[in-house]
Amino acid sequence: QVQLVQSGAEVKKPGASVKVSCKASGYTFTSYGISWVRQAPGQGLEWMGWISAYNGNTNYAQKLQGRVTMTTDTSTSTAYMELRSLRSDDTAVYYCARVDDSSGCFDYWGQGTLVTVSS
């Protein structure tokens, strides 16, 4: 069965960076893209960006351009999301999701990783 397993919770200081991992299993990793979505406490879903696991092409949300980098390691079927220059309003649960490229829907999701930014 398809599974996306994310790394554990992080606490960071303002100005630091965080890197969250998302290990995929149960499908051919390079046949699907991965998107990252975050959710601030009590708020809705915010799309952060997408990466092709096939060729590494990326598409980032305009709001996060310059602060976010998404990568993949096909040898371990793992996707990564790094966010730099963290601010308090980056405190959120971060999700990875598999993208069905034919429809554009996010058909499987990771369990989420809480990132807390606090001095």
Next chain:
Amino acid sequence: SYVLTQPPSVSVAPGQTARITCGGNNIGSKSVHWYQQKPGQAPVLVVYDDSDRPSGIPERFSGSNSGNTATLTISRVEAGDEADYYCQVWDSSSDQWVFGGGTKLTVL
């Protein structure tokens, strides 16, 4: 950028039908996907491409999309359907995925 508008809340009695709307400019020309999110859990895809259901999603969940409004319909609502629901589209003009603000479904 493209904006999707959802009502903040919808309430319905058990056994009745819940309709959650998602408004957007000419949204009928786009494919709409719907996600259910229960407290403390990751979102789950319940409808994709306007009206298709992933395997394992009950037939009680259905969707439609026309004009400026897409609708998620939940028939014979159960207590377990209480959750937040989000619509989503791909905005080709900005090459971005967009989520609606979410609707909290309360089962009375």
